[in-house]
Structures are given as C-alpha cells and as structure tokens.
Amino acid sequence: MPLAYLPIQAAHAGPEGPRRLVQSSQPAWCDTVPPLDAARVALLSSAAVREAAQPPFVPPEDTSYRAIPADPAVTDLVIDHRSPVGTDARRDLEVVLPRAAFAALQRRGVVGTVAPSCFTFVGGCRLHQKIEGELAPALAAELAALDVTLAVLAPY
C-alpha cells in the first residue's frame, strides 16, 4: 500500500491551507510514442534546480523556469526548492535529476539521444492558471525547438 501523502500534508498545512490539486482544463494525449532507441529525450524536474550563476528561483509562487545542461559533468548546480525532503538530493542530485542515468542509457543505445538541456521549475506552485497558460506552453516550445520527441517529467 503506497504511503498516503495528502493526509500528511493536510494535517500539517500552513496558513495558506491544504494543497489544492487542479486537473488540466485541456487534457492532451499523444497516442504514438516513438521507439525509445530512436527518441530524443529531455528531462524536466520540479526541483527548481539552476546553475549557480543563474538567477535564483523564488519559491513557492514562482512560475519561471531554467534550462540547465544535461551533461552530468556540469555540477555547479543549486536546488532552490524549499521542500523538506531534499536531504538526499542535496547529497546527490541524481536522485531527482538523473542526468548521468540518461547519459548511460544513451551510451548503451537504450535511448536515441538526450537533448542538451534539462528544464527545471518550482513544484507545488499554486498559480495554476499561469502554470497551464504560460509555463507549460513555454516549456513545450523549448522542447519543440530542441526536436525532443519524448519528455520525461520527474516531480520533486
């Protein structure tokens, strides 16, 4: 039985109240997924990870995003998300942003290619209309510009 997180969050909600979950107003579905070994994949994370030189995220109500290198050799990265569950991610970012695993699967031929950028933003933001109307289309445009054919999203 999976751990039920919503009751825990509800019991300890701050003054802003329990988290409100909002479904997409325009559900979408691509019925064809490319063969993985021919796919161009990109990784997105809601951990609000950025390069140290990039402007910081300002959680929780920040709907901006950052493009960061998918190359795992670039390690000068910062997690701006204020989640209390980030202890291990701050020791090893791969537990939430597995850039090395993506690179390894590309080397093994499991995935076709890995796009040169990952995209990150602030999870748990309550500005749902801006997320749906601005952030999501902007990220989709970035992925399209990189010819991505499969996007992998890892919630924080």
Place this chain on the structure above:
Amino acid sequence: MSLIAHGIEARGIPTLVIGTVRDVMEQVPAPRAVFVDFPVGRTFGRPGDAAQHERVLAAAFAELPAFTAPGQIRDLPLQWAPDGDRAWEAMVREELLSFHR
C-alpha cells in the same frame, strides 16, 4: 506536474511522468505516469547509487509500450528496501512534519 505534462502533449510531444506520490498522481492524472514506491525526494534511488538510478529510469522506459489510454499509472516493480521494509515512511513523515513546525 500534470498541468505541464498535458501542455507538452498538446504540442505533440509525448510525456512520461515518473513519480513517488501516488495519491497526488491519482487525483491529477498525467497523460502517462509510472509510480515508484520510493520515499518522496528520492525518485531514482539512494544517493551515490548510480546503478540504481539507471535501473529505475530503464524500468520506467520499459513501461512505455504498455500505455493504452490517457491517465494510466503503471507501478514499477521496485521497492526501497530489499526486504520490503517500510520504515522509510516514518522518515518521510518526520521530514514533512519538520517543514511545518
């Protein structure tokens, strides 16, 4: 994350969400999602265990052909502790509680 996944699919790019919080994933279905029964904040495994991170990602990718309709969540056959012990749940509760003290 569901809102963003739907927005990306609307552009014609398929998505795969890899998550650890199943009750949220059920309430706001993404187009295509796999559930990893690991502690939140450790979706791909333990720090320093690159082989495990790769196994989790590969297991998620292996589910792609199995999706037949939007909103499905597929459970990965993985567990945090080799013996199935769920003591990690207490750790997660404590972490979440500490955030609100």
